[in-house]
Amino acid sequence: MAFRDGPFENLKVPLVWTAAVVVVAAVVASVLLLLNDHRATDGQAGYGATRSTADAVAGPVGGVFAAPVRWAGAASDYVGGYFFAVAENRKLKAQLADFQQQRDQVIALKNVNARYEVMLGVRTEPPVPMATARSISESRGPFNRARLLDVGSAKGVTVGNPVINEHGLVGRIIGTSTHVSRMLHLTDVASQTPVLIARSDARAILKGDGSGNPRLEFVRGVGAIEVGDRVLTSGDGGGFPRGLPIGVAAKGIDGSWRVKLFSDRGAIDYVRVMLFQDFGQLLESDDLNAAPLAGLITAPPPTAAQAAAISDAAARRASISAEATARNRGATPARVTAAAPTPAPAPPPVVPAPRPATTATPPATRPATTATTPSPARPRPAGPRPYQPTSPPAAAPATTPPPPAASAPPTPGAGQ
Amino acid sequence: MAVRVVGPLQWIVYPSLIAIAATVILATPVKLFGLTLPEPVLPMVLAFSWPLIRPSVLAPMVLVGLGLLLDIFWGGALGLWGLALSAVYGVVLLSRSFLLGQETSVLFVWYAACTLMAFVLAYLIVTVSSPTAPSVLAMIAQIVPTLLVFPLAHIMIERFDDGDVRFR
Secondary structure (H helix, E strand, C coil): CCHHHCCCCCCCCCHHHHHHHHHHHHHHHHHHHHHCCCCCCCHHHHHHHHHHHHHHHHHHHHHHHCHHHHHHHHHHHHHHHHHCHHHHHHHHHHHHHHHHHHHHHHHHHHHHHHHHHHHHCCCCCCCCCEEEEEEEEEEECCCCEEEEECCCHHHCCCCCCEEECCCCEEEEEEEECCCCEEEEECCCCCCEEEEEECCCCCEEEEECCCCCCCEEECCCCCCCCCCCCEEEECCHHHCCCCCCEEEEEEECCCCCEEEEEHHHHCCCCEEEEECCCCHHHHCCHHHHHCCCCHHHHHCCCCCHHHHHHHHHHHHHHHHHHHHHHHHHHCCCHHHHHHHCCCCCCCCCCCCCCCCCCCCCCCHHHCCHHHHCCCCCCCCCCCCCCCCCCCCCHHHHHHHCCCCCCCCCCCCCCCCC | CCCCCCCHHHHHHHHHHHHHHHHHHHCCCCEECCEECCCCCCHHHHHHHHHHHCCCCHHHHHHHHHHHHHHHHHCCCCCHHHHHHHHHHHHHHHCHHHHCCCCHHHHHHHHHHHHHHHHHHHHHHHHHHCCCCCCHHHHHHHHHHHHHCHHHHHHHHHHHCCCCHHHC
C-alpha cells in the first residue's frame, strides 16, 4: 500500500492509552519541577521571576475576588462586637488597671536601663524602620502557611524582613515583587526561628510543622522551660532583632514543647514589616572567604612625612645605640656586672637625646641608674635594623630613601 | 432545533476557571465568627471526575497547570500538587471500567481513597524536602473539607457523562 493511500487511516489508538501517555508525561514533568525547586535555599534568586510575577498578579486579583468575603467578615466583626461588648469591656478594664501599675515601673526601669547602657558602653540596636501592610491572601494548609502582603520592594521590603502584628511576631518575608511580597508564617514547615525562653534565657529553635502551634526543639538544660514561659526571638544568627514576643510555651498532645502564638490572638489583617538589616546581611561572602592575612600585604606605602619620621627615628636609635656600646666598653666591672642580668633591649640614653619638648619627663632629670634598667614599655624591634650612617638626623629624610616598612617597623614612640 | 455541543470548553475549561476563582476566594484572610475559611484542594474534584466523564489528552495537561497554579498561589514547591493531581487522574483512569455505572457511595469511597493517596504523596514529598515533617492533624484538617466537596464531583459526572454523543 502506498503512503498516499493513507495507511494510518484505519489505525485507531484507544483514547485511554493516549490519555495515559499524557498522564505519565505530566508526572515526569512534575517530578522534574520538584527536583529543580530551590526556593528554600536560594532566597530571592530561588524565589524566581515566575513566582514574583504570579504574586504581583494574584495580589490585586485576590483583592477583587475576596472583597465580598471581606465585607462579610467586617459585618460579622461588627455584629460580634455588639454581642461581646460587655464581657470585653470588663476584660479591658482589668487589663487597664494592671497596665497602669506596670507603666510606672516600665518608665523607671527604662530610665535605669538607659543609664546602665551609657555607663557600660553597650551598643544598642538602632530603631528599625517599618512598613505597614495589609494581608491580601493566605494559605492555611499543612504543607504551606504563607501570606501575600500588599507592600513590596518599592517600599524597601527585602527577603528576610521580620513581620509583626500588634501582638507579636508573625513570620518573615521570603519573596518580593514591586508591590506585593510573600510572608512565610512561623507555622510553615520550612520555618525555623532561633528563640529564647524569657525566664531562664535558654535557647531553642522554633520549628513550624503546618499546625497552629509550632514546636520548640533543641531546648537545653534541666528546667529551662515550663508551661507558660514567654518565648521571644533571641536574635541569634542576625535574622531577627532580639526580644520580639512570639508566644507562651505549652505542652502538645504528643508531649512535645509547643508555643501558643501571640499573633493568633486576633486576625492577622494588618501587619508591619520590619525593614531590619542585620550585620550578617551586610557582609559579603567573598570577604568571609578571603585569606585571613590578606590585609597585611595591602598596606599603603608611607607618605613622605611618615618616611621622614621613620628614617629620623631609625637614625637616632642607631646613634644612641652606638654611643651606649662605646660607653659600655669603658664601664667599670661592677657596673657591667650590674648590667648583666638586664634584658636585651637597648638601654635608654643617659645623655640627653634630642627628644621633642613635649616629652613629659626631660631626659636630663633621669637618674643615671636607669641605664641598667630599661623601660619594658620600649621593646626593641624584632626585625633587623637598617644600616644608618652617622649622618645628622635632619639630613636623613632628604638623602636616604625611606626604608621598607617590613625591614624597619616603627617602634612605639618612634615618631616623637 | 439546534444540537447542544458539550465540548472541552464546558467540562474542562469552565470548571477549571471556577476552581481557580473559588481557591482565590477561600484564601481570603478573614475570620467569620472566629473561624477561618476552609481550604479544600478543589482541583481534586476535577482530577476525580474528568477521567470518569471521558478520557482526554487535554485534561491531564490542564490538571498539571492547575497544580502549578496551586503551588505558586499557596507558596509551595513547584510540582507538588501537579504530581498529586496527575497521580489521582491516572489511578481513576486505570479503574475507569470498574467505576463506570457504580453507585454514589462507591464513587465516594474511591474518591476518599484517591484523596488520601494524593495527600500521603504530598506529605512524603514535603517531609523529604523540608526540615520538619508536617503535622498529621493539620493534614486531616485539609483532607476533611476536600472530602466534603465530593458532591461537586458527583454533579459533574452526572452532568457531563454521556454528554458527547460520540461516547455513547
